[in-house]
Amino acid sequence: MTGQSPQGREVPAELTALLLDGSAFELVSHVRGDADAACVFALARVLRGLGKRVAVRHDMPPQLSWLVPAVPAVADDGGAPGEGLHEPGAGPVLTIALDTGNYARLALRGEERARIDALVRECGAERDVPLGRWQEVREIACVVDHHLSNQGYGHVNWVVPDASSTSELLVWLILALERETGRALLDPEVCWRLFAGIVADVNWFRRPADAFAHSAALLLEERAPIDKEWIAAGLETRSEGYFRLGETLRREFRRAGGVVWSLLDEASIKSYGVHPDEAASLLEELERVEGSLFVLFVEVAPGEIRVRLRGRGVPVIGLAKAFGGGGHEYRAGATVHSRDEALRVVDAAGDLLQNEGRRGAGA
DSSP states (O other), X not given: OOOOOOTTOOOOHHHHHHXXXXXXXXXXXXXXXXXXXXXXXXHHHHHHHTTOEEEEEOOOOXXXXXXXXXXXXXXXXXXXXXXXXXXXTOOOEEEEEESOSSGGGBOOXXXXXXXXXXXXXXXXXXXXXXXXXXXXXXXXXXXXXXXXXXXXXXXXXXEOTTSSOHHHHHHHHHHHHHHHHTOOOOOHHHHHHHHHHHHHHTTTXXXXXXXXXXXXXXXHHHHSOOOHHHHHHHHHOOOHHHHHHHHHHHHSOEEETTEEEEEEOHHHHHHTTOOHHXXXXXXXXXXXXXXXXXEEEEEEETTEEEEEEEESSSOOHHHHHHTTOXXXXXXXXXXXXXXXXXXXXXXXXXXXXXHHHHHHHHO
């Protein structure tokens, strides 16, 4: 039942050694979790199967609650780091960050999140915070991620920007652990969780995905029966308010050349009883409009507007970074703090398209 990670997805030896030698772990995914971030529960199950003590910190929105285990041994927001994991004479509790492109997005407990916000204010911008200052908030032993903007903020970093998802990377990591331990670790629950993360991030392979993503999904299907209809239904579930909020999307819809954008204001989101993370999914509707670059603004609170960016053949990662965000080459995001700043994003998006057009003409 054990296997070999394929060439091009070799797992760092220091990563497998860290997981096998450690005795207690706290796994952390990102705020505003998605299906790929739920891979944190798959790795937790594998590590517990190896006799490790494990807790999880996450921020899964209500519409994805079906991805959270019924008895997950999840650390709640009030607990101190590693609380309940220490044993006399045991080694330290190691923190593993999964699917989180930058430190400031880690779903840490409230006191730590407050320290993160304070650091950003002190340094002026998230990108200006030195790595050592982040580690003072919480030391990160290891990072496993696939975001292009991830510069590595752990002592061990396995960041593969061309991977389809972090769930895909965990397939290869768990295969490496199987090889080292001689145990079959990809059980049915681990398999369906990782499969859900992979297909969510590639939109059931409607988005470009390389052979590694297809191979990982096939391997999971071969290891266990996977109820794809159930997963699809879970990923596509939307509240009644979501569809009503679409009215606001269309009312605020604007087009400026190839830039298509809309703003979902806080009042509308609250009036329809929609969670901001579900509201952000309306980018799917915006992307159906003819255009090249799509921007959805989600006003979460006064002074906090989430920016979701999608490029149709246009890289948007540079645009996201310009406003303190990150993500993938064609799928990225940021946060701005006023509607004026949101309009500057739209202007910058237009400039980006013009520059891309000039480069294309020059080619």
